[in-house]
Amino acid sequence: MADQTPKNDPAPTKSTAQLLGDRRQKLKRLRDELNQDPYGQRTDGLTRLAAARDQFSEAADTAHKAAQEAAKEEGAAPADPAADARPVVAVAGRVIQHRAMGNLIFLSVRDDSGDLQVAVSKKTVGQPDFGLAKMTDYGDIVTARGALGTTKTGEVTVWAGEGFDVSEDAPAYRILTKSLALPPNKHHGLTDPETRYRKRYVDLYANPEGMATMKTRSRIIKATRDFFTDRDFLEVETPMMQAIPGGAAARPFETHHNALDIDLFLRIAPELYLKRLLVAGMPRVFEINRNFRNEGIDRSHNPEFTMLELYEAYGDLYSVMDHTENLFRHLAQTVCGATTLLYGEVQVDYARFERKKYLDLFNEHNDFDHTDHAALVKKGDALGLKTEGVDHDNLLNSVWEETVEQHLIQPTFVIDYPASLCPLTKRKPDEPGIAERFELFVCGMELANAYTELNDPDVQEANFKAQAEGLTGEDAVEAAIFRNIDEDFLEALRVGMPPAGGLGIGIDRLVMLLTNQHSIRDVILFPLMRPQG
């Protein structure tokens, strides 16, 4: 390991050392010869690039061009600078293109709002500023101030130094930050997925689509938060570090508190604390925060992921189902601008949610009835599933996942789960074999999971005990963790928790759907990677 050459932070070869040396030399020249701070300072009055582009005035630009042409006529007076009506803007951003034409330099500058071209003419700005533009490298952060016009080809461009009086406080062009790193290929950008995830600070400026996805993620979360606070839900924060991990059956990360000398676990779910708040008298609560599960990593799983959990006292399965449907439709409409959105090849219609029964779906996608145990075992074997020692309902569920999930493309609430699969859910009063649970599937992905919450402390205690006893042998680690029953939570239920509906939505997967991304790593800023070096 120690003698490995890390791929993304290589020991400088002759060539990289030389390339980096070139930039170091420019840094030194800025300081020593040009009296410039290569790391800049506060710069007020900047306009974001997209906003600057919006200020462009075609009329002013046309008038300015005509005046310039007229001034070229023989014997004509020079154009009057005061007649120049083009708006003057100050902009800043990272240089992603640099085209030097001798005495005229074009730079493409980028910020999170977009790209804009800057032109620096030696004749206009004079030697010192022109020299700064000439020594600018790809990746430097620069600022320019000038009139918004166009070029001969019609590209909206900031003409540095034009349309205002240049001064020390209002320079035509400055390098605000010298970049000492080598930029990605200016045409192909950064494509290696490993480097994109590891060096997100390069990826996000090199790939504007990635930046757009992350900005959409932020808007989705804000819209979700507003959606529920507007409906009188209280946003809360519950412990990330728990002495007894609960609310799900996943394997937790372990840690230790030194002063108390106790082992703690990063939470796998906030559920048991949010329910305590229902007991406490907060009737509508939600939390949007991280859960941590010590399990595999793939395109739809990151060890830390963002979950919305919500509880509604006096509600049930169907009250939170309505919230879910309304939220998805609202997000599609307000964040993405349409209720029908493309995911891969599929148009997903968020205006119409189907409700289908679990067992009906099973029969629909299998050529035998769900009660036919012999056929079920045969099918399980054919699918390569473990069938020996697995009870009927669990095998049914395994086969269900293999045969049904992939077909649930349009938003579908699956309801009426067999009760044995949902030990923590209330049963239907008139059908004790069926649990009051739904899962929402879109594009074959599980997006949400909801229950009419179990609030009978005796049934809950019995279920915890059954769960602890069920974990033995090969699940030794899990068994050791889950043998600790959260007695305090049971005491809370004995105090009395109102009947309630509860809902969990995987925010990362929701963002994947709404941004048409197919890997969870493309919607998480810094996905977990094995450390290098």
Add this chain to the structure above:
RNA sequence: GCCUCCUUAGCUCAGCUGGUUAGAGCAUCGGAUUCUUAAUCCGCAGGUCCUAGGUUCGAGUCCUAGAGGGGGCACCA
């Protein structure tokens, strides 16, 4: 944890069945150029072929082990 594919210049990539001194474009460096859009033109330079072994007269190429990554599987009530 398992299967499979990938790793060649700073970046993006060629490199055939093992065969001279491992190539290109971009970036960099020097020069020309006041309207470019991946600017163009001329010139220079740039390599631990992921690492360590092995087979061979000869390895970027084949074999073994390892590292990192992509995809899939398992795990994830």
